[in-house]
Amino acid sequence: MASNPAAAAGATPASAPPPDDWMTSISRQMHGMSSGDRAALRRMELTRSPGADAVAIKTLLRADVPESRIRDDWPRLRLIGHFAGLLSGTAALYPHDERRGVGAALFEAGFSEKRLLRLLASRGGAGRPTGPRRPHPVAGTPGREPVGPLSPAGRRSGQIRRRPAAHGAALLRRAGQTFRRTGATVTRGFRMTTTATDGIVPKFIQIHFLAAWPGALLNRDDAGLAKRLPFGTATRTRVSSQCLKRHWRMADDPRALHELAKQNGVEGLRSKFAIEQRVTAALRETHAKELVDAIELALLKTIYGDKSKLYDGTSASVRERQALLLGRNELEYLRQQAEMVAAQTTDPKEAKSLIEAWAKERDQKGNLKQLREQNALAPSLEAALFGRMVTSDTRANRDAAIHVAHAFTVHALQTETDYFTVVDDLPVKDDDAGAAGVFDTELTSGLYYGYVVVDVPLLVSNLTGCDRRDWTGDHDRALAAQVVEHLVHLVAEISPGAKKGSTAPYSRAELVLVEAGDRQPRTLANAFRDAIATEDRGSNRSLGHRTAQAMAGHLAELDRMYETGEARRLAALPDMAVPEVANGSLRELAAWAGQVVRDARA
Structure with a gap:
């Protein structure tokens, strides 16, 4: 000194x-x-x-x-x-x-x-x-x-x-x-706790998490092996972003995104069979098969492309279709058009011509676009959050407001081949051991780093229909804030996983760091470019503690270099706390993130 x-x-x-x-x-x-x-x-x-x-x-x-x-x-x-x-x-x-x-x-x-x-x-x-x-x-x-x-x-x-x-x-x-x-x-002990969010205009909210799963097969590739990711000094175990998003959407949890969509009447359906099951199914009970087939085929070509065929029970008949995400309001709109045509004629050829004429009138895709402009959530909450790509109609596409990275282990791959047998309860011979089959599967263990980014202006725009440049204006951001709050909980509490019956792959994040800022987001994955050693004989510190410290050190170095000034909050176990970031409960963290979105002013 x-x-x-x-x-x-x-x-x-x-x-x-x-x-x-x-x-x-x-x-x-x-x-x-x-x-x-x-x-x-x-x-x-x-x-x-x-x-x-x-x-x-x-x-x-x-x-x-x-x-x-x-x-x-x-x-x-x-x-x-x-x-x-x-x-x-x-x-x-x-x-x-x-x-x-x-x-x-x-x-x-x-x-x-x-x-x-x-x-x-x-x-x-x-x-x-x-x-x-x-x-x-x-x-x-x-x-x-x-x-x-x-x-x-x-x-x-x-x-x-x-x-x-x-x-x-x-x-x-x-x-x-x-x-x-x-x-x-306010100071609590020696750690800073920001009690106000006034003045934050968060163009991006970043969610970082560390979670561990032992002896599990969270996400498999086409060979049935755990997905892998070469990165830095080692190959890691990986969980794909699609796997994570699917579980966050469909989890049996009150905060699951499909439950939130249901509460707001904006569910979506991703399927190759949406037209048959949700648009023309009711017509088949009251109208001739030839008429319904003509209407159905015309709608299929309009929505899925000119190469679409009627489903005949074979996979070849739906090969050209895209598993398209359509919102409940969009499906209802298509159902009304189909019923209107069926009420006007009983001639299949005329019905086909009416559908084609409807599709060309101001261009059917323009009509769907008009529907979306009247109701921003017509394509569903899922499309508003994770985007939608329609190859047959680029104007029906939606950019994703939530970006999810593949999660990977902070250390090198840890894998074990599990050898197991199936025992026959009714052996034919007394000296038969009863082995009905011999199998093996791969199991992995690891501490994973995951990263999620919420594009707040785009999220508000997708949910309200406002111009993303005017997202801080007089718009109802309650649903956007609720989405962010739910997402923080889902990231921390919902486990992905295959082979649930034999591995019970249920765990929760041990660290969740949320940042709010107005600059381009940046991952903290590079803190683990050099794989963390699973054992450190020079210290008594746990793998979790050393991983959290590596992440905190990398974050501090980025702060010194770029000075981007994000506001931060944390929910972490004591062993994984990050210096100078307020550490509270997950509920408090999610509420803070939602409040940042709800209260933002330009």
């Missing part, structure tokens, strides 16, 4: 007249400060890093605090800089008005500066000078150890009186309850 701050910084005395308390002047320096420097100020009472002291010195000099004042009042000014860093929030998120200085925020909260310093002094790692202040020698003087109230020598000489850490934490909790009234940042 620098005992002669001004000399260490190599600065010159400032000529500006000093403010009375310096707090407002110092707090102004937080605006425009890099996220790395701000993080150093927030962590300085934990790290005791000379680098953090250097940031404090730089901040004080920029605030025009004279060198002499820094020398004489270093512990007090250092703590003021530390607290200004705390109040500045996380990266670019400023919960309180930047133009209102720290002093003003304290005044509104009913705190005096002295009381603040007493609170900071009561923390286990933050001392308060009680003895006489000793002079600070010039930093780096040969043969002389720096001495100051907060230096190692100062601690040994008894200049610092410590209070129990628990006592300091209790005082800080009481301080946090008061600061909530001002919208400022």
